Amino acid sequence: MMLSGKKVVVVGGSSGIGLSTAELATREGAEVIIASRNADRLNAVAGTIGARAIPADVTSDKSVEDLFRACGPVDHVVVTAAQLKTGPFKTVAMEDVRGTLEGKLWGAWRVARSAEIRAGGSLTLVSGFLSIRPRPNSAIVSVANGALESLARALALELAPVRVNAVSPGIIDTPIRAAMPEAARRDMLAKTAASLPVGRVGVGEDVARQILAFMTIGFMTGSIVYLDGGALVT
Ligand SMILES: NC(=O)c1ccc[n+]([C@@H]2O[C@H](COP(=O)([O-])OP(=O)(O)OC[C@H]3O[C@@H](n4cnc5c(N)ncnc54)[C@H](OP(=O)(O)O)[C@@H]3O)[C@@H](O)[C@H]2O)c1
DSSP states (O other): OTTTTOEEEEETTTSHHHHHHHHHHHHTTOEEEEEOSOHHHHHHHHHHHTOEEOOOOTTOHHHHHHHHHHHOSEEEEEEOOOOOOOOOTTTSOHHHHHHHHHHHHHHHHHHHHHOOEEEEEEEEEEOOGGGTSOOTTOHHHHHHHHHHHHHHHHHHHHTTTSEEEEEEEOOBOSGGGTTSOHHHHHHHHHHHHHHSTTSSOBOHHHHHHHHHHHHHOTTOOSOEEEESTTGGGO
């Protein structure tokens, strides 16, 4: 098993890409800790996959510090936590804009500062396709994702010998779109699938496998991997 004897923390591990990553790391023999805000959901998920649960909110300095104090030294850290609020550039509430950055960008920043990662271990950030393929009404997500990719490159130098990488997913079918009306969600996913060379949207495990590659390939640092079913070339 690729991760036996390794300790892995997935911040955002109770759902979607984070949950798939935690599951895969567990299957590969790692001791896995998952963290997110909703303690009931976190505990339920941790019980199913055999991980340890530590509730944490990445928008709080103290909460992230407490999380990594409880974890101690670890081998690999992954940040998938995000709650995005977008809208038309001219009218979206500044509170929503700031909230999006507070979780997705500054959340990852806090994790990178607090985590004690052993030499040769890794930190993986998750950005997203909007950094390089922007869409109307989501400028703040483009900004957060672009900044995370820059942060991954900068930290690959500053935190060495810890390795730092980012994966930028395309459309992945996860609970992140749970608030969308079901018919509209299905229609969007079907249209996206039909537009892609691979003929489908992504699943959490597609991204999880890339994240495990970052953990296990000791030559990877400062890399941004665009994992989008071929969207970049369509
Ligand atoms: N799915 C896609 O199509 C897609 C595409 C491009 C990029 N991405 C990026 O991939 C990442 C993961 O997305 P996903 O689809 O896996 O989302 P998801 O299924 O909604 O999972 C998000 C996870 O983050 C946790 N979380 C949210 N806010 C948090 C906070 N303040 N502190 C701690 N934990 C928090 C959530 O749990 P709690 O709510 O209980 O805290 C949950 O465990 C995000 O950064 C997203 O922007 C996703």
